[in-house]
Amino acid sequence: KEEAVYQLARDIAKHGLNPLERFALIPRKGKGNGAATSYIMAEGNRRLCAIKLLADPELAPAEQRKAFEKLAEKWTPITAVPGAEFA
Secondary structure, eight states, X not given: OTTOHHHHHHHHHHHOOOTXXXXXXXXXXXXXXXXXXXEEEEEOHHHHHHHHHHHOXXXXXXXXXXHHHHHHHHOOOOOOOOEEEOX
């Protein structure tokens, strides 16, 4: 609640992601053996949280769940996000 994720989710549901705002990703070390690379997100955590709550409103706090369900009804799911990888 303190991070105003609902307001951000509402904006994302209405307008989509701003293509100028990239997610900043740092590869995790030690995942070897051909495993898919995993990342630590350095920038974009609120946006990712908003996208996750739109995709699955059951993850929202109980008092906000209905509001996220309503947003999710009108939302076109996002399948890719702009990101930049940093060493």
